[in-house]
Amino acid sequence: MKKQNKVENLPKGLNSVKTRMCVATRQVKPVDDLIRIVLSPENVLVPDLKNNLPGRGAWVSASRVVVNKAVAKGVFARAFGGSVKGGEELAELIAQLMRKNAIAKVSMCKKAGVLVSGAAKVERQIGKHQTTVVLHGCDGAADGKRKIKDCLRSVYGEEADMVPIVNFFTTVELSLALGLENVIHAAIACERNGANLVSAVEKLKQYDEK
Numbered sequence: 084m085k086k087q088n089k090v091e092n093l094p095k096g097l098n099s100v101k102t103r104m105c106v107a108t109r110q111v112k113p114v115d116d117l118i119r120i121v122l123s124p125e126n127v128l129v130p131d132l133k134n135n136l137p138g139r140g141a142w143v144s145a146s147r148v149v150v151n152k153a154v155a156k157g158v159f160a161r162a163f164g165g166s167v168k169g170g171e172e173l174a175e176l177i178a179q180l181m182r183k184n185a186i187a188k189v190s191m192c193k194k195a196g197v198l199v200s201g202a203a204k205v206e207r208q209i210g211k212h213q214t215t216v217v218l219h220g221c222d223g224a225a226d227g228k229r230k231i232k233d234c235l236r237s238v239y240g241e242e243a244d245m246v247p248i249v250n251f252f253t254t255v256e257l258s259l260a261l262g263l264e265n266v267i268h269a270a271i272a273c274e275r276n277g278a279n280l281v282s283a284v285e286k287l288k289q290y291d292e293k
Contacts, residue, residue, distance in 0.1 A: 218257065
């Protein structure tokens with residue numbers, strides 16, 4: 084008779100994290116640190132950032148450098164057992180999709196009703212002690228960013244440094260994501276939504292830095 088496990092509903096720990104091997108470095112990593120690549124019917128390499136496309140996938144480290152090395156060494160051709168197309172554009176395509184994914188999370192925050200834009204509204208939200216993430220257009224004026232940072236310190240005190248400030252998107256990108264004109268400053272009031280955005284931005288930054 085099969086022995087039954089008498090311990091139920093155990094919390095997930097490190098041992099339960101899903102891992103895969105990078106086809107380029109042969110290192111086993113959590114899937115969050117990897118990018119899944121699938122092959123289209125035309126044998127074109129396709130990034131699968133949501134890990135839900137059909138077919139066999141090859142996992143590669145979330146690093147522009149590693150992806151380019153994998154393409155140069157023919158790693159994907161060996162992984163899929165035949166000739167592949169689109170390798171030259173793969174690293175840049177991944178970066179574009181990751182950036183699109185990150186900016187989409189800004190739009191989701193607005194749709195969820197947890198984002199305000201404009202310096203005055205951002206400062207009012209901070210005054211209510213409801214801000215979990217601040218966003219600035221990376222090409223915005225330094226003076227406006229400084230005023231909002233001073234507001235954070237005034238309201239949150241020493242905890243102001245715990246509020247992430249994202250200076251990553253351009254004002255054009257923020258404006259398009261929110262369907263508004265000239266968005267330079269914004270703030271998010273939901274911890275979960277804010278954390279998802281910060282995670283997407285950090286992953287893209289690490290992709291280009293590693």
